[in-house]
Amino acid sequence: MKKNDLKSMGKSFTKYILIIGVLLIFLDFTFHRHEYFSFAEIYGFPAFFGFVSFVFIVILGKWLRKFLMRKEDYYDQ
């Protein structure tokens, strides 16, 4: 059962994702990626956009808790 351990699963998942990430960036240098908008053709643009969007969504969502989060029984009161 050790192999099923969540921590080791997480570690190997992280390793493979990072390898795929590096490969994808490397691929970008091997051919010219055609996009609808020229600035999106910069090397690694979608990767950068994905990373920043994700962080932005999580951080802004967390901040929005201040305004939007209430107790679980809020509507029952």
Add this chain to the structure above:
Amino acid sequence: MISSFIPGLIMIITSFLLPTIPQYFRHPAMLLSVGLSALSLFNGYGTFLEWDILGLNLILYQSDSLTLPFAIIFHIAAILVIIFSWHSKNLMEHMATLAYAGSAIGALHAGDFFSLFIWWEATALTSVFIVFAGNTNAAKDAAMRYLIIQVSSGVLLLIGACLMLYQTGNHNLAVLDLKTNFGIFIFIAFGIKAAFPLLNGWLQDSYPESSVTGTVALSAFTTKLAIYALARTFPGTDSLIWIGAIMTAFPVFFAVIENDLRRVLSFSLNNQLGFMVVGIGIGTELSLNGTVAHAFVHIIYKALLFMSMGAVLYRAGTTKASELGGLYKYMPFTTIFCIIGAMSISAFPLFSGFVAKSLIMSSLGGMGMVLIYFILFFASAGVLEHSGIKIPYFAFFAHERKNKVKEAPINMLISMGIAAFLCIAIGVFPKYLYQILPYAVEYQPYTLDHVISQLQLLVFAIIAFLFLVKFKLYPSEIRSTVLNSDWFYRKMLPGIGKPLFKKIGLLTDSLYKNLGLSFKQVLSKSYKFSNLSYIKVTTPSFAGTILISILFIMLVIVLV
């Protein structure tokens, strides 16, 4: 004979017969009725049934290239829901589900606004029982709110249809615009069911309160019927592009902080509808194809995700992220199916979401709409966040689980298996999906540019997630309520209304009291001048009552 039988009607009739069918034969009977209704898919295009009533010509059954893909997927969804609920003995829910699916299929084939209105309300009245079948106090309250909102949408549609008939003399389904008053009424009616921004509260309010199986049924029909209606009547309406773009982006933030995973999926559903609405707003053949393709694949993977969360609710007793985790050991098949659904909705290449979303993105890119394009690109990262990662991560992984649970029942696994198979099959062989789209368009989703671009976005968004978890920046799940647009009528309006009505109540009370007093004074004065024996209350005898009734009936007859 079959050719002039309204599709879906056989399902509604069967649903009413269900109580007379023994328990063991109910699900086969339900499947059979869907199969019989599906025969209509081979009828081809045309108008098959009309009805002249009250001087109106109602088109009860028509079919064309826009109807067909929706009709196919509605039948598939009905089959998935029936198999998924095979273990359940809740008769009311089965009846409601079958009649609801039948009504939605019937609505697709309506050719005029009045017929559409009838089916529109039928979907509302049948689906409210599915919410009701959640069988908790919260579900019952949510069902009442759901009913009010859904019926209001129908009433707006009816007002729009009447105004249209009055002003133009026509009531057939046609392309409308927002320059006419009836166009606006119908637009808002559709907008409520399509969960436009600020009109969306009912969706996240009611869907997660429904039962294990009920939510799966709800997720498929109502909103996609609205998408179909919008695609038929408002293609190329510019404002839909912005409405859709807002719909894709804003639920993303709510989904991040929501704790109930079925509610997270409801926010996600809202975001997916946004993509379809944008496609309708652009209004080109490519974009409308994109909307229909997206609705088609979305119904399957969203049902799959709701099924996997239904299975979790069924076995673990909750879908609250704060109380789940580690289920992968005990529910391995459900875990795999959920991940397939998650990868499909996130639009990984070789999964169904990719081949559908590409059509909409390409039409935006082709039109040079840079801002909308990147809002949708941004929203794609959001989809990955809440549906691609949050759902499987918090339910099945996150941390080890202490108490054991069983794998989902076999019928649930079969239903999820079929949906998962379709997600991959459509992703790998998109041409079969493209063949049934309304317009013949040559499109190749698998170009190297496109695949690399999408993979970079998704993989680096996952890396961002790992980064945030590693540095403990990812928000932990907290048991809470997240405010949504239903707050306006659940909290704000009662907050203003209750004290106001109380004051009005006090006012009228005192008014009545004062009036009562003065009336008594007048009366007591008049007593002085009159003989008290005149004021006598008499009760009519039995014979007297009969006599009065006969006189009343005669009066009615004479008047008529």
